[in-house]
Amino acid sequence: MLRYYIAFAFLLLFLSPHFAQTSLFFPRNLQKPYDNGTRSWDGKPGPNYWQNRASYVIKAALEPKTRRLSGEETVTYFNNSPDSLDRIRFKLQHDRYRKGGQRAYDVTPSDVSDEGVRIESITLNGIEVDEKNRRRANTFLDISLKNNPLAPKTTTTIAVRWSYTLPAGEDAARECVCDSTTFFVPYWYPQIAVYDDLQGWANAPYNGQYEFYHEFADYDVTIAMPYGFQVWATGEWQNAADLLEKTYLDRWTRAHTAAEVVAVFSEKELAAGGVYKKAAQNIFRFKASDVPDFAFAASDHNNWDATSVVVDDKTGRRTFVSAAYNTSATDYPQVARIAADGIRLMSTYLPGYPFPYPSMTVFNGNDGMEYPMMCNDASTAPRSPMTLTVHEVSHTYFPFMMGINEQDYAWMDEGWASFFDYTLSDSLSNHTLGGVRGYSFVACTDNDIPPMVRSRNLSTGYRNASYQRPQNAYLTLLDLLGYDKFHSCMTTYMDRWKGKHPAPFDFFNTWNDASGQNLDWFWRPWFFEWGYPDMGIQGITNDEAANCQVILIARKGNIPVPLHLVVEYTDGSKETIHHTAAIWKDGKQQTPIACARAKTVKSAVLGLRTIPDTNPQDNKYPAGDK
Ligand SMILES: [Zn+2]
Structure with missing residues (x-):
């Protein structure tokens, strides 16, 4: 019986809801940092926040005729974590071109080689690391420290000599042999992977699609x-x-x-x-x-x-x-x-x-x-x-x-860059350039995947979930909060997380905290749920007591967007009515919009170029009016 109780108690422990202090869906594998105090529920880094760090001294040379790059580096790695590390993980991103490497896109066959990055030597604190303590898989090189783990708050020094040939194919994503004497060279040196409080060693290989997650470091680089x-x-x-x-x-x-x-x-x-x-x-x-x-x-x-x-x-x-x-x-x-x-x-x-x-x-x-x-x-x-x-x-x-993990949460950086390319280009060009990405074209298809699905799992849904949908969400948020409050939330977020690694709940919680309002009703449909933005004009009624006509606007999709309505009256006058997405905050499906007193509506148009709407066919009154 006792044994039964113990088993039952264990079962309860596993089944009991974790103590997530958010009304949003909270994945239980993200709980540990909050228990350990490395992150806080108000969105701040926790009192125990830590981050590892590296310092690189690199000497490299590029021979244009052969495109051979060779280098030697000394990396000093600081283990600020509370963990003893039984390995050190390097990224060899050029190994995407190694035979058998995982690739999101085809590459030019002549750029693929048996060896990928050639490691000529690798030493740990001055001693050569033998083959049995090296493990090379995907675009990673792990050095085993099993016999001598790297203790918390200690430092180690690794020296590597390497070489490889720059890929010359036009499909060499993000790097460029632009002509025989012009080169753009990223992914070129053995780089220590991120070890963080969320998942330990980062483990998404570089396959050409999923981009950054790197540790902050200092560099002293010489290139011949x-x-x-x-x-x-x-x-x-x-x-x-x-x-x-x-x-x-x-x-x-x-x-x-x-x-x-x-x-x-x-x-x-x-x-x-x-x-x-x-x-x-x-x-x-x-x-x-x-x-x-x-x-x-x-x-x-x-x-x-x-x-x-x-x-x-x-x-x-x-x-x-x-x-x-x-x-x-x-x-x-x-x-x-x-x-x-x-x-x-x-x-x-x-x-x-x-x-x-x-x-x-x-x-x-x-x-x-x-x-x-x-x-x-x-x-x-x-x-x-x-x-x-x-x-x-x-x-x-x-x-x-802001050291975003773009391999998992690309919406936390591509969405912002898309937001800036629109808002800033619009401003710099006097409204002639800068486009809102066409989220409406993808919304309500099965390729419109909620951005909280990890980017590395998105495949064909990657672009929309990383660029279109979050860009539109952030534009909606700017409209919702107004510039001053939006800017103060942004500044708070940046002050808190500059030079660190914010994760999604650090973002949501900081903006809730800094705005002084719980925005979960906004985050949930935009980032967590399947759904789409869609509003429509349902009809017009008369409010005799107020002596005005009332336009009924339906919220047909779950994603909240601003309500923007241009009304033309039979006397030729026009009125623009704008409500932020907060008008849908309480979840209602319909809202009445009162028109000017003693006037008759001739026509009404709902929507704006910057507001996504999956089905714009029902955005006009009278219906069918083009
Ligand atoms: Zn970008």
């Missing part, structure tokens, strides 16, 4: 190129004076305080010679601190425009902004200006938080892809490069400054 090449990279260039001849060094220096765009050099000037001091090689050194990754680009014929912009009015701090581009990219002469103006708006308007990095380079590559202080952006000519530039540069906030 043949004479005549320039390198642009994450961080600040340390040795410009060693390489550039005076004319070009002066221009580069001036651009750091100039408000106008300065041509550091042009393709013609490079071709004429005299840009660089005489040397056998051009060896570049960059330093960056508190960044989650490092990327670089190189070319011997790209033009270089640069300027700078004040990003913090309190301190006068500036960011150095560059565009490096092929002469054939006819949109690119605008890019440095757009990037600088965009960064200014990001610092002062949305998100309205000082741009955190000292440098930003938009490099004319083959994609639209962000890295800390670097973008690989294809030319968009003949279209304007504005929206793409703003989108990629704005990623600085999410997922970099």
